[in-house]
Amino acid sequence: MNVEEVIKTSSAIPLGKRTIIHMQLVRNKMDDELTNALKPYEVSLQQFNVLRILRGQKGKPANLSTLNERMVSKMSNTTRLVDKLLAKDYVRREVCAANRRKIEIYITPKGNAALEKMDAAILKVEKAILQHFTKTELIQLNTLLDKF
Numbered sequence: 001m002n003v004e005e006v007i008k009t010s011s012a013i014p015l016g017k018r019t020i021i022h023m024q025l026v027r028n029k030m031d032d033e034l035t036n037a038l039k040p041y042e043v044s045l046q047q048f049n050v051l052r053i054l055r056g057q058k059g060k061p062a063n064l065s066t067l068n069e070r071m072v073s074k075m076s077n078t079t080r081l082v083d084k085l086l087a088k089d090y091v092r093r094e095v096c097a098a099n100r101r102k103i104e105i106y107i108t109p110k111g112n113a114a115l116e117k118m119d120a121a122i123l124k125v126e127k128a129i130l131q132h133f134t135k136t137e138l139i140q141l142n143t144l145l146d147k148f
């Protein structure tokens with residue numbers, strides 16, 4: 001991806017600025033690809049992330065605070081995301097018996113089954129996105145990204 005071609009400029013872009021723009025363009029492309037993979041399931045990337053977090057709880061409940069902490073994208077309205085998943089019967093909410101102010105959220109069997117299908121679609125896209133990288137390059141890229 002040539003940054004100058006994408007943003008249609010013939011001017012030289014300072015390296016730092018070019019790097020930031022390049023990373024934004026890559027992020028947007030990845031988001032578009034991943035979003036398209038989830039379209040058949042009528043689930044957003046953020047909803048997919050909530051389902052993965054809940055599956056990772058291994059049958060234990062999560063609350064909104066836990067979901068919010070673990071979300072990849074922190075800009076999401078977690079309550080709204082859970083409401084949408086609830087409407088699809090992918091999650092269920094219960095009032096905590098020990099603390100009635102606490103709401104516990106679980107993934108349902110239907111949510112787990114749907115998530116398995118989504119995982120396959122996402123894995124296919126991830127492989128396509130990373131197809132031009134060797135394992136060594138991915139390790140190096142992750143090392144560089146860790147510096148942020």
